[in-house]
Amino acid sequence: MGNYLGSTNQQQQDMLQTIGLASLEELYQDIPKEMLVENLAIPAGKSELEVRRILEAMGQKNKVFSTIFRGAGAYNHYIPAIVKQVAAKEEFMTSYTPYQPEISQGLLQSIFEYQTMICEITGMDTTNASVYDGATAAAEAVNMCLEKKRMKVLISETANPMTIQTIMTYFSSREIECIITPQKAGVTNLSVLKEQLDDTTACFVVQQPNYFGGIEPVEEIEQLVHETNAKFVMSVNPVASTVLKTAGEVNADIAVGDSQPFGLPMAFGGPYIGFVATKEKMIRKLPGRIAGETIDEAGNRAFVLTLQAREQHIRREKAASNICSNQALCALTNAVYMSTMGAVGIQQVAEQCYSKAHYLAEKLTQINGVELGNDSSFFHEFVTSFPVANEKILAKLEDHDILGGYPTDQGLLWCVTEMNTKEQMDQVVVLVKEVCEK
Numbered sequence: 001m002g003n004y005l006g007s008t009n010q011q012q013q014d015m016l017q018t019i020g021l022a023s024l025e026e027l028y029q030d031i032p033k034e035m036l037v038e039n040l041a042i043p044a045g046k047s048e049l050e051v052r053r054i055l056e057a058m059g060q061k062n063k064v065f066s067t068i069f070r071g072a073g074a075y076n077h078y079i080p081a082i083v084k085q086v087a088a089k090e091e092f093m094t095s096y097t098p099y100q101p102e103i104s105q106g107l108l109q110s111i112f113e114y115q116t117m118i119c120e121i122t123g124m125d126t127t128n129a130s131v132y133d134g135a136t137a138a139a140e141a142v143n144m145c146l147e148k149k150r151m152k153v154l155i156s157e158t159a160n161p162m163t164i165q166t167i168m169t170y171f172s173s174r175e176i177e178c179i180i181t182p183q184k185a186g187v188t189n190l191s192v193l194k195e196q197l198d199d200t201t202a203c204f205v206v207q208q209p210n211y212f213g214g215i216e217p218v219e220e221i222e223q224l225v226h227e228t229n230a231k232f233v234m235s236v237n238p239v240a241s242t243v244l245k246t247a248g249e250v251n252a253d254i255a256v257g258d259s260q261p262f263g264l265p266m267a268f269g270g271p272y273i274g275f276v277a278t279k280e281k282m283i284r285k286l287p288g289r290i291a292g293e294t295i296d297e298a299g300n301r302a303f304v305l306t307l308q309a310r311e312q313h314i315r316r317e318k319a320a321s322n323i324c325s326n327q328a329l330c331a332l333t334n335a336v337y338m339s340t341m342g343a344v345g346i347q348q349v350a351e352q353c354y355s356k357a358h359y360l361a362e363k364l365t366q367i368n369g370v371e372l373g374n375d376s377s378f379f380h381e382f383v384t385s386f387p388v389a390n391e392k393i394l395a396k397l398e399d400h401d402i403l404g405g406y407p408t409d410q411g412l413l414w415c416v417t418e419m420n421t422k423e424q425m426d427q428v429v430v431l432v433k434e435v436c437e438k
Contacts, residue, residue, distance in 0.1 A: 069402065077261050087332055129289055130330070131287065137256035144286070153201075209378060213415075236256070263336060348418075
């Protein structure tokens, strides 16, 4: 592919030398070997049209399933046509950083409206706009909680593994102790949490619903965490927050999450958008940008970036975070989705997710040898174990153009949304039964 890059071989070597690397391959040393393509096999001297055809042919190897029963952090929801229509307008697609409010009112308002709706969803006072994804949001929230005498971070084992890994990566080079709180029956083990909490604990991070779909006892967790004056960070699914108690209602200090379910396609993993919402007392610790409402000299409603003495304006060594951008187009997409669906529409989506997931779980566990992973309540994800290998179940479903649950040590992690019909769920049950009772 080097023949099609704009830089020369010498320029590439000069850049590598500057950052202390010997080859382009070293740039990707942290990526698992099985994920790397050694050779794209594109012949030299091809035209743009010919290269495009070659790459499109490669793209055809991607498998896009017509029916999806998998979540684990990225969720298949219906996106009304108007969402893409509005977000694709050139004035939004090409807009730049809104440092000059006098020429950026449209973009600033879209960010402000997004922030307002995220606050309503989470029950918090203020939010940013925004960070790269939900895992980054969780790590940034932890950073907000650190104090000189509180440098221990507790993370529930039931959080998304990628969230845990991101937090660990953030603080691996600092003297921050990150400790995993184990699970019990699919939710956080409260007895162990109580033992781990002390006056050196900065915060506890829990996901609601958690990675395995379980609904955590967040009210009990909040009491335990705040008894030691540590901060309580809740990573939430914004759809579930319309039917479960919000982070604000359970007195969490910070709510984080990924608002990909609000109008963003799964898109092979991104781009997504993370949010960090908090109480007013912690607003000055929020990373990223905050759009605020004011009035102009004529007394008209206007919008500006507020609390700007931040990462992008102060000396790097004094910055609390290196987040200085925002996912403006993704935030706009979220805002259009939430406006289109409305509070009632989003709640109906949540209710469909809940009821359909419980229907599928009930039908699957009627098959001999199929059991739920645990007895905890769940929203729209749940784990089932089988008398046969996970791979056999998934292969059978794939033969019928169905993407089954995500394989875990406990079994398959299923996800059901409003996109799944009763006919599709019944078909899954029939196919699983064929494999299990063969």
